[in-house]
Amino acid sequence: MALAASEIRERFLRFFESRGHRRVASSSLVPESDPTLLFTNAGMVQFKRVFLGEESRDYSTATTSQKCMRVSGKHNDLENVGRTPRHHTFFEMLGNFSFGDYFKERAIEYAWELVTGELAIPADRLVATVFLDDDEAHDIWRERIGLPAQRVLRLGESENFWSMGDTGPCGPCSEIHVDFGVNPACASASCDPSCDCGRWLEIWNLVFMQFDRDASGARTPLPKPSIDTGAGLERLAAVIQSVPSNYDTDLFAPILARAQEISGVARGGDTERDVSLNVVADHARALTFLIGDGVLPSNEGRGYVLRRILRRAARHGVLLGVERPFLHSVADAVIDAMSPAYPELAERRAFITDRIQREEKRFLETLTVGLSLLEDQIGELEAKGADTLPGEVVFKLYDTYGFPVDLTADILVGRGKSIDRPGFERAMGVQRARARAAWKGSGDERVDAIYGRLAADLRSDFLGYDALETSTSLRAILCGGELRESAREGDEVELVVDETPFYAESGGQVGDRGWLETATGRVAIHDTQRPTGELVVHRGRVVQGEIRADDAAELRVDAEARAATVRNHSGTHLLHAALRCVIGPQAMQKGSLVAPDRLRFDFTHDAPLVRDEIDRIEDLANRWIETNAPAQVREMPYADAIEAGAIAIFEEKYGDRVRVISFGEFSTELCGGTHAGSTGEIGLLKIVSESGIASGVRRIEALTGMGALAHLREQQRTLDRVAELLKSPVGDLPTRIEKLIEERKAAEAELERMRAVQRGAASADLSGSAREVGGVRLVATRVEGVGAKELRSMVDDLRGRLGSGIVLLAAVDGERVSLALGVTSDLTRRFKAGDLVREIADVVGGKGGGRPDFAQAGGNDASKLDEAFARLAQLVAAG
Numbered sequence: 001m002a003l004a005a006s007e008i009r010e011r012f013l014r015f016f017e018s019r020g021h022r023r024v025a026s027s028s029l030v031p032e033s034d035p036t037l038l039f040t041n042a043g044m045v046q047f048k049r050v051f052l053g054e055e056s057r058d059y060s061t062a063t064t065s066q067k068c069m070r071v072s073g074k075h076n077d078l079e080n081v082g083r084t085p086r087h088h089t090f091f092e093m094l095g096n097f098s099f100g101d102y103f104k105e106r107a108i109e110y111a112w113e114l115v116t117g118e119l120a121i122p123a124d125r126l127v128a129t130v131f132l133d134d135d136e137a138h139d140i141w142r143e144r145i146g147l148p149a150q151r152v153l154r155l156g157e158s159e160n161f162w163s164m165g166d167t168g169p170c171g172p173c174s175e176i177h178v179d180f181g182v183n184p185a186c187a188s189a190s191c192d193p194s195c196d197c198g199r200w201l202e203i204w205n206l207v208f209m210q211f212d213r214d215a216s217g218a219r220t221p222l223p224k225p226s227i228d229t230g231a232g233l234e235r236l237a238a239v240i241q242s243v244p245s246n247y248d249t250d251l252f253a254p255i256l257a258r259a260q261e262i263s264g265v266a267r268g269g270d271t272e273r274d275v276s277l278n279v280v281a282d283h284a285r286a287l288t289f290l291i292g293d294g295v296l297p298s299n300e301g302r303g304y305v306l307r308r309i310l311r312r313a314a315r316h317g318v319l320l321g322v323e324r325p326f327l328h329s330v331a332d333a334v335i336d337a338m339s340p341a342y343p344e345l346a347e348r349r350a351f352i353t354d355r356i357q358r359e360e361k362r363f364l365e366t367l368t369v370g371l372s373l374l375e376d377q378i379g380e381l382e383a384k385g386a387d388t389l390p391g392e393v394v395f396k397l398y399d400t401y402g403f404p405v406d407l408t409a410d411i412l413v414g415r416g417k418s419i420d421r422p423g424f425e426r427a428m429g430v431q432r433a434r435a436r437a438a439w440k441g442s443g444d445e446r447v448d449a450i451y452g453r454l455a456a457d458l459r460s461d462f463l464g465y466d467a468l469e470t471s472t473s474l475r476a477i478l479c480g481g482e483l484r485e486s487a488r489e490g491d492e493v494e495l496v497v498d499e500t501p502f503y504a505e506s507g508g509q510v511g512d513r514g515w516l517e518t519a520t521g522r523v524a525i526h527d528t529q530r531p532t533g534e535l536v537v538h539r540g541r542v543v544q545g546e547i548r549a550d551d552a553a554e555l556r557v558d559a560e561a562r563a564a565t566v567r568n569h570s571g572t573h574l575l576h577a578a579l580r581c582v583i584g585p586q587a588m589q590k591g592s593l594v595a596p597d598r599l600r601f602d603f604t605h606d607a608p609l610v611r612d613e614i615d616r617i618e619d620l621a622n623r624w625i626e627t628n629a630p631a632q633v634r635e636m637p638y639a640d641a642i643e644a645g646a647i648a649i650f651e652e653k654y655g656d657r658v659r660v661i662s663f664g665e666f667s668t669e670l671c672g673g674t675h676a677g678s679t680g681e682i683g684l685l686k687i688v689s690e691s692g693i694a695s696g697v698r699r700i701e702a703l704t705g706m707g708a709l710a711h712l713r714e715q716q717r718t719l720d721r722v723a724e725l726l727k728s729p730v731g732d733l734p735t736r737i738e739k740l741i742e743e744r745k746a747a748e749a750e751l752e753r754m755r756a757v758q759r760g761a762a763s764a765d766l767s768g769s770a771r772e773v774g775g776v777r778l779v780a781t782r783v784e785g786v787g788a789k790e791l792r793s794m795v796d797d798l799r800g801r802l803g804s805g806i807v808l809l810a811a812v813d814g815e816r817v818s819l820a821l822g823v824t825s826d827l828t829r830r831f832k833a834g835d836l837v838r839e840i841a842d843v844v845g846g847k848g849g850g851r852p853d854f855a856q857a858g859g860n861d862a863s864k865l866d867e868a869f870a871r872l873a874q875l876v877a878a879g
């Protein structure tokens with residue numbers, strides 16, 4: 001039986017206790033006397049003044065299990081949570097501390113003895129890292145511990161140098177990592193513990209506080225060097241219990257069990273649902289411990305962080321299909337599981353769960369209004385017998401109620417229906433156009449002047465390469481072309497903030513969309529632009545409440561749309577590279593559009609691409625996708641980039657330093673856009689059209705990922721329908737259809753032959769029915785089932801048979817009459833077909849005309865036909 005996490009915690013603390021360390025209780029998540037820090041984020045926080053020599057205690061060594069939160073500031077792991085197997089918002093950090101007592105050697109020896117002895121982690125799976133020039137630590141690992149050289153690695157400052165702040169105590173670190181073996185998907189040539197590929201798991205960090213750094217950056221040795229260490233309990237438990245992620249440990253089992261029970265969703269099925277379950281479990285721990293330590297939901301500071309965590313958890317609850325407040329119940333499970341170690345939780349149980357429930361209920365109200373709207377719409381669909389939810393409705397849910405499109409799609413799929421995604425994108429486009437029009441209509445100059453002034457002391461830092469959410473402050477609100485202090489529901493606004501994860505349209509990639517939320521209002525952002533160099537402007541509409549300048553704001557990019565855009569952007573690079581391989585480097589990019597739902601690429605080429613070229617381009621691009629080559633992003637001087645073979649787009653302006661994106665050896669481009677982490681994320685690239693847009697310029701449109709799949713599926717559906725109609729397997733369709741065309745031709749020929757025979761027989765009959773009127777042979781009769789065209793050939797035929805005479809045939813269709821009249825050439829001096837037909841047509845209420853030997857007419861009173869025949873006889877007799 002593997003060790004339970006509670007046992008690991010206890011063994012850790014006892015190990016150090018029995019070596020003279022004082023067991024000190026965890027301090028609160030709210031740091032007592034450190035206003036610079038939102039939350040306790042490491043074990044050393046409660047000892048900071050002791051390390052600085054400002055406070056002394058009656059012990060010189062200590063050990064703790066410290067409650068930590070990493071959701072803000074320097075250590076912000078929030079975005080990763082739920083997606084990586086090893087990052088939490090709330091976690092427990094086990095540590096031992098020496099305040100000027102023992103130093104490196106003892107610290108390393110203790111750590112090794114505890115990890116490999118007490119906790120029995122196999123020594124051959126561990127590696128140690130040390131700071132570049134820390135020979136002392138290196139030698140301890142090599143000589144005292146006996147690790148082989150290849151398992152003691154030297155890493156640089158970003159990994160292995162720690163400092164308390166810009167000045168003050170600092171020093172090198174040494175970390176212990178578990179090596180899970182080479183990850184075949186890892187593309188790094190020199191994969192080491194600083195690599196993110198999943199091969200390495202950092203379990204313990206030993207910090208050697210050795211120097212005092214002054215404002216100039218100079219380091220002087222501390223008189224009494226100290227030790228600060230931190231080991232994540234959740235990670236240790238995962239390794240010791242041999243499970244693939246922290247969420248599979250016994251720390252999370254009862255919490256996840258509760259979440260699964262309530263949602264009815266089992267872990268281990270769909271990845272996104274697993275993420276949601278993880279998020280719920282992680283956040284429930286954070287909420288429980290935060291409220292337990294006295295933090296309450298509010299609109300600023302710690303309370304606001306708490307509120308965000310709760311909303312994030314609630315949203316994932318909705319994704320799991322839970323439609324009522326439930327986090328309080330998951331929190332109950334957290335309290336059951338954790339109160340043996342943290343008895344304060346059990347004492348405050350009612351308070352904690354009550355607060356969570358109230359806050360979640362409040363938040364769900366918006367969602368509930370949205371859900372009931374959706375219910376009504378589904379009802380309407382059902383009444384109409386339709387099964388596609390119109391794009392505008394999907395858009396309204398998205399825009400006003402913040403429903404991610406996938407959530408709506410998911411709910412509909414559950415009801416055997418679907419959403420009109422292209423319709424949604426169209427509605428989005430209309431809104432985007434409206435946002436643009438509102439901007440133009442306000443008088444560009446005035447707005448430009450405002451932005452010019454704002455840009456003088458404001459710049460919006462772009463964080464969106466790494467983050468999709470951020471907390472920042474709202475710095476400017478423009479509405480109707482002027483700066484405003486506030487804006488309210490319904491207002492079209494342009495917003496400037498300090499820091500933004502929103503990508504502003506450029507280089508063909510459309511601006512991000514998403515939401516901005518303050519304590520009092522919410523804005524749906526439809527477009528992001530950069531009107532002047534450094535200023536990012538978010539355009540959207542206030543969909544709820546009111547927003548005010550200088551409010552704290554939460555920005556959230558629509559992650560789904562961004563991911564789709566990213567796939568299309570990287571797809572465009574592969575398409576570009578493949579195109580150049582297939583038709584040559586003269587295929588210069590003339591423009592591109594990268595949106596969530598499609599990509600478009602214009603290039604110079606003087607002939608249409610042939611099928612074979614298109615196939616080869618697709619093959620190449622998809623082969624590169626298969627290799628799952630990671631994106632490499634570098635910044636370098638422009639000249640170096642061109643030297644390195646990067647494709648620069650003609651006519652585009654570049655600064656001195658450029659951003660270069662490459663995938664493997666095959667694609668290197670200057671690009672400021674957002675990209676997939678590796679080509680595999682693109683999934684599939686499918687060209688859907690190729691056309692000419694100007695002389696010498698061609699355009700390719702393509703789809704990637706699920707979009708490509710949806711397209712192929714649609715085509716498949718059409719084929720299947722055809723196969724069903726023809727009762728033939730899809731593979732046989734071409735032959736089947738060719739055969740059908742043949743058969744149809746033969747049938748038509750046969751039909752024509754039959755008709756000719758029939759006409760012949762009919763004509764023969766009719767010629768026999770000729771009578772003499774005033775010495776002229778006359779045939780005047782109605783014929784059945786004959787069209788106007790055949791009427792003519794019958795008249796011709798009858799004229800031949802009569803030799804000399806006049807023929808009038810009438811075809812009746814309801815009240816309508818078609819007349820055809822022929823006069824043999826010997827009689828055309830006396831009788832003009834055109835004149836005769838006009839008179840007759842008059843009788844049946846119509847008009848007509850023609851040549852002397854042949855004429856046609858139509859009428860709409862079939863009941864007068866006999867009268868018409870009599871009239872003809874009269875005319876002939878009179879002639």
Ligand code: ATP
Pocket residue numbers: 070077086087088089090091093202203204205230231232233234235
């Ligand atoms: P990583 O690079 O994996 O994010 P880190 O370098 O930020 O880790 P430290 O600041 O050295 O980690 O923290 C000490 C220990 O705390 C780590 O070795 C790890 O075991 C644990 N730890 C750090 N961040 C988290 C987190 N977000 N969730 C769970 N455990 C964590």
Ligand code: MG
Pocket residue numbers: 075077
């Ligand atoms: Mg970290």
